[in-house]
Amino acid sequence: MNKNIILRGVRVHNLKNINxxxxxxxxIIITGISGSGKSSLAFDTLYAEGQRRYIESLxxxxxxxFEKIEKPDxxxxxxxxxAIAIQxxxxxxxxxxxxxxxxxxxxxxxxxxSRIGTIYCYKCERPVKKxxxxxxxxxxxxxxxxxxxxxxxxxxxxxxxxxxxxxGFHKFLKGNEIHSVDELEELIIDAEILVDRMILNRxxxxxxxxxxxxxxxEGKGRCGIRTLMGKELFFSDKYECKECKILYxxxxxxxxxxxxxxxxxxxxxxxxDIIELDEDKxxxxxxxxxxxxxxxxxxxxxxxYLYRELLSEAKKKGISIKTPFHQLSQTQKDxxxxxxxxxxxxxxxxxxxxxxxxxxxxxxxxxxxxxxxxCPSCDGSRLRSDALNVKISEKSIADIANYTVExxxxxxxxxxxxxxxxxxAESPLEEIRKRLxxxxxxxxxxxxxxxxxxxxxxxxxxxxxxASALSSSLVGTLFILDEPSVGLHARDNYxxxxxxxxxxxxxxxxxxxxxxxxxIKSGDYIIDLGPGAGENGGQVIYSGPLYxxxxxxxxxxxxxxxxxxxxxxxxxxxxxxxxxxxxxxARKYNLKNISIKIPLRxxxxxxxxSGSGKSTLMYEVIYRGIKENKKECFDRIEGVDKIKxxxxxxxxxxxxxxxxxxxxxxxxxxxxxxIFSQTKESKINxxxxxxxxxxxxxxxxxNCKGAGKIIIEMQFLSDVALICDECGGKxxxxxxxxxxxxxxxxxxxxxxxxxxxxxxxxxxxxxVEKIRPLEExxxxxxxxxxxxxxFSGGESQRxxxxxxxxxxxxxxxxxxxxxPTTGLHLDDISKLIKCFSKLLEKENTIVVIEHxxxxxxxxxxIIDLGPxxxxxxxxxxxxxxxxxILNVNDSYTGQFLKRRLIPDxxxx
Numbered sequence: 001m002n003k004n005i006i007l008r009g010v011r012v013h014n015l016k017n018i019n020x021x022x023x024x025x026x027x028i029i030i031t032g033i034s035g036s037g038k039s040s041l042a043f044d045t046l047y048a049e050g051q052r053r054y055i056e057s058l059x060x061x062x063x064x065x066f067e068k069i070e071k072p073d074x075x076x077x078x079x080x081x082x083a084i085a086i087q088x089x090x091x092x093x094x095x096x097x098x099x100x101x102x103x104x105x106x107x108x109x110x111x112x113x114s115r116i117g118t119i120y121c122y123k124c125e126r127p128v129k130k131x132x133x134x135x136x137x138x139x140x141x142x143x144x145x146x147x148x149x150x151x152x153x154x155x156x157x158x159x160x161x162x163x164x165x166x167x168g169f170h171k172f173l174k175g176n177e178i179h180s181v182d183e184l185e186e187l188i189i190d191a192e193i194l195v196d197r198m199i200l201n202r203x204x205x206x207x208x209x210x211x212x213x214x215x216x217x218e219g220k221g222r223c224g225i226r227t228l229m230g231k232e233l234f235f236s237d238k239y240e241c242k243e244c245k246i247l248y249x250x251x252x253x254x255x256x257x258x259x260x261x262x263x264x265x266x267x268x269x270x271x272x273d274i275i276e277l278d279e280d281k282x283x284x285x286x287x288x289x290x291x292x293x294x295x296x297x298x299x300x301x302x303x304x305y306l307y308r309e310l311l312s313e314a315k316k317k318g319i320s321i322k323t324p325f326h327q328l329s330q331t332q333k334d335x336x337x338x339x340x341x342x343x344x345x346x347x348x349x350x351x352x353x354x355x356x357x358x359x360x361x362x363x364x365x366x367x368x369x370x371x372x373x374x375c376p377s378c379d380g381s382r383l384r385s386d387a388l389n390v391k392i393s394e395k396s397i398a399d400i401a402n403y404t405v406e407x408x409x410x411x412x413x414x415x416x417x418x419x420x421x422x423x424x425a426e427s428p429l430e431e432i433r434k435r436l437x438x439x440x441x442x443x444x445x446x447x448x449x450x451x452x453x454x455x456x457x458x459x460x461x462x463x464x465x466x467a468s469a470l471s472s473s474l475v476g477t478l479f480i481l482d483e484p485s486v487g488l489h490a491r492d493n494y495x496x497x498x499x500x501x502x503x504x505x506x507x508x509x510x511x512x513x514x515x516x517x518x519x520i521k522s523g524d525y526i527i528d529l530g531p532g533a534g535e536n537g538g539q540v541i542y543s544g545p546l547y548x549x550x551x552x553x554x555x556x557x558x559x560x561x562x563x564x565x566x567x568x569x570x571x572x573x574x575x576x577x578x579x580x581x582x583x584x585x586a587r588k589y590n591l592k593n594i595s596i597k598i599p600l601r602x603x604x605x606x607x608x609x610s611g612s613g614k615s616t617l618m619y620e621v622i623y624r625g626i627k628e629n630k631k632e633c634f635d636r637i638e639g640v641d642k643i644k645x646x647x648x649x650x651x652x653x654x655x656x657x658x659x660x661x662x663x664x665x666x667x668x669x670x671x672x673x674x675i676f677s678q679t680k681e682s683k684i685n686x687x688x689x690x691x692x693x694x695x696x697x698x699x700x701x702x703n704c705k706g707a708g709k710i711i712i713e714m715q716f717l718s719d720v721a722l723i724c725d726e727c728g729g730k731x732x733x734x735x736x737x738x739x740x741x742x743x744x745x746x747x748x749x750x751x752x753x754x755x756x757x758x759x760x761x762x763x764x765x766x767x768v769e770k771i772r773p774l775e776e777x778x779x780x781x782x783x784x785x786x787x788x789x790x791f792s793g794g795e796s797q798r799x800x801x802x803x804x805x806x807x808x809x810x811x812x813x814x815x816x817x818x819x820p821t822t823g824l825h826l827d828d829i830s831k832l833i834k835c836f837s838k839l840l841e842k843e844n845t846i847v848v849i850e851h852x853x854x855x856x857x858x859x860x861x862i863i864d865l866g867p868x869x870x871x872x873x874x875x876x877x878x879x880x881x882x883x884x885i886l887n888v889n890d891s892y893t894g895q896f897l898k899r900r901l902i903p904d905x906x907x908x
Contacts, residue, residue, distance in 0.1 A: 009075030013040040014538035027504050028511045029523035031557050033825040035533030035781035038513045043085060045072045047480045050083025083478040086465040093454045095271055096259055100449040103468050105435050108428040110253040113397050116421045117390035119248050121241040128248055131235045136212055140225055147200045148228040151211045152192045153219030169193050256397050258382035265384050268375035272382045277350055278371035286326040290314055294325040295346060297369055313343045404870045406445040409436040438467040441499055443492040446611030446870025459487025475507040485516040486822050489609040489851050490896040497522045515825050528557050534753045534781025560826045575860055577602055581639040588620040588633035590874035596863055600642055604847045605859035607893040611869025614849045618816055623648050645813045649800045654788040658707055659695055663784045666803060671767040676746055681739045692746050699736040701727035750785025757784055773802035777835050778828040794823030805835055815839060817848040821855055853900045864893050
């Protein structure tokens with residue numbers, strides 16, 4: 001059997017006809033500067049070919065349901081196994097997708113609760129159990145021996161008295177008195193028909209069993225036992241409360257699924273929250289009077305008539321239209337909002353609009369004035385009450401869903417079951433514990449099981465996928481991971497390395513695209529690509545074992561590994577802050593009423609282990625507190641008057657449309673259009689700058705509307721994108737493409753990299769200066785016309801940074817970055833640091849969330865959160881100047897930073 005994956009003549013994207021022999025069942029690290037071809041090799045070659053071959057092996061029927069994968073451009077790919085890609089993308093945007101569902105934990109929880117769960121009556125809160133013949137007989141024998149028993153069932157009138165007599169039943173009970181059924185009237189229901197009377201004696205067990213079986217059969221699953229002393233026992237072979245006589249349905253897994261109509265809460269339909277009108281959005285400024293426009297949605301020109309009607313109705317009711325809304329009485333406010341029998345009110349207007357929401361404009365309008373609230377019926381649990389009444393060890397499935405991974409593992413580790421339950425629950429319990437252990441291993445102990453996956457960071461989503469892969473116990477598989485260290489504190493890197501080695505030991509090949517030096521050093525086999533980015537990359541600088549990775553002159557990675565190169569330091573000024581942004585008692589999610597200070601016009605780093613509250617502090621407190629004045633998550637904020645604006649530079653895509661390109665994002669497309677419109681051919685043909693836009697009619701290809709592709713909807717199959725056969729994917733009409741500047745048409749220009757374009761248009765200084773920030777942030781390799789929807793999270797973030805660098809007037813702002821080093825080689829990080837220096841020179845403030853110790857050590861100020869993640873996080877471990885954190889023993893960041901700065905220091 002071939003022990004290598006053989007690649008010959010690979011030309012995918014910028015790869016330069018490369019040849020590789022990649023050993024199987026090893027931990028392979030692919031590294032190199034950004035844009036050197038790492039993803040092209042890992043995902044567009046290895047993963048694509050592994051997937052393609054697997055799909056090709058399926059039947060023709062099965063293949064129709066899969067998207068067709070093109071064969072990578074290569075002379076030979078051999079020895080490849082089925083591939084699984086674990087990328088930095090949130091697992092699902094579906095609000096029904098949670099940590100428990102994507103790891104299959106929820107499926108096993110549903111099985112567990114349906115098999116060994118105990119129903120509790122919602123009325124009396126007593127356990128509800130189903131009676132069997134054996135359990136009924138044992139309960140009866142718990143009575144005193146020698147007791148006189150009456151065994152009966154309640155008759156529903158079926159078959160009439162004649163039918164009752166034919167079955168041999170001639171007596172019924174009134175209390176302890178026995179009467180003939182002849183005394184019964186035809187319409188009497190629930191008469192207690194006597195089956196047997198006997199003295200309780202264990203020797204007559206068979207007779208008792210027969211009588212009880214008859215009573216259950218005739219009573220349709222119910223029967224009763226009465227003693228001469230008046231003691232009453234009620235039995236049912238259904239889930240029925242003995243006290244309240246409430247019947248509960250049979251337990252089945254779908255009852256515990258919020259994706260099934262059988263289990264979903266009927267009010268919120270399994271989403272956990274409902275949408276309602278937000279009075280604060282309808283009346284945002286309650287100091288305004290009705291006359292001044294307190295009702296915001298009716299201030300629009302198209303709604304003026306509604307306002308006039310409101311003012312008229314208010315006058316009729318004696319409501320002052322000049323009094324501020326908050327000073328009106330509650331009765332007056334209720335009339336304005338809810339109306340009465342003669343006037344519909346504000347909410348009546350929105351109710352009428354609900355009938356028109358098939359119009360997109362109405363839906364957009366309604367969305368502006370709504371908010372989500374926790375469902376009052378299920379309290380956010382998503383499930384109907386019948387499911388919530390089922391418990392194991394006094395915990396419902398919703399209680400367990402609210403547990404963190406660590407708490408859930410402890411619950412199931414210590415769960416006490418009887419022997420009968422142990423046999424039934426053995427298999428699902430084993431699967432649940434196994435998955436929880438894997439989630440613990442990947443450092444996600446702080447996540448709750450009901451955490452929605454679209455709220456996870458890219459790193460968290462990737463590690464959940466990694467945990468799922470581990471639990472599947474796959475063997476002989478090619479796993480391809482995209483920077484799994486993203487979002488991981490230095491403390492947790494060893495965990496990740498152990499997990500990757502665990503996958504390898506199972507008999508899998510692990511390929512990791514990575515920049516982190518600790519991960520690179522743990523690899524069995526290194527593939528270093530370069531030497532540059534884009535057209536200057538795509539070559540194999542080195543491939544082989546780590547211990548032989550030396551004396552490679554053009555390897556930038558090796559120079560950082562050997563510490564020949566270090567990050568360029570920010571030119572540190574004396575730390576003498578005059579102003580601070582101060583936030584008091586921040587308390588969102590797991591933040592524990594913390595107060596923080598951020599020195600303005602300096603570089604601040606927010607650090608801490610995963611789940612310690614960093615993102616909450618940045619997004620919910622700092623950003624929304626300044627931008628939206630959201631004061632519900634803190635007491636007060638001071639220093640906002642000292643900054644002009646807050647800018648969030650996150651990793652969300654710049655644009656989802658293929659029409660969004662770097663040139664248009666940087667506001668530089670107008671320069672190119674103007675250059676082409678001033679050529680001789682354009683003047684002869686009367687082409688204006690608008691003819692060189694692929695977004696407007698005129699010069700664009702009308703067959704594809706300037707998109708370059710035609711999207712074919714395949715109904716239940718994936719949509720198919722086909723290259724436009726009229727323009728060949730070039731977006732423009734033939735006559736526009738004939739216009740050339742220096743022998744290049746506009747399509748050729750859009751295919752240029754940023755670096756090439758700067759050289760090509762060197763005569764146009766304004767244009768060069770407009771796109772220069774792209775080069776400065778390390779995006780010189782991207783094409784001017786590349787769709788921004790294809791950018792990675794790190795590239796999107798740097799594109800946003802480049803845009804703000806290009807705005808010379810951007811001063812005295814506060815810039816918020818979320819792990820800006822994602823996807824960056826150390827050499828690219830040095831470029832990022834230079835960009836930060838430029839922002840600081842313009843008296844801006846920089847705040848970053850970061851785990852990269854090389855960035856942290858350059859910060860002026862550190863806010864370290866922890867000590868752990870989830871409920872154990874949310875405290876300020878340290879805030880102050882960077883150098884002083886080295887002496888804080890309780891700070892993981894301080895201890896690992898100390899190890900980085902002092903090589904011989906050992907973290908305890």
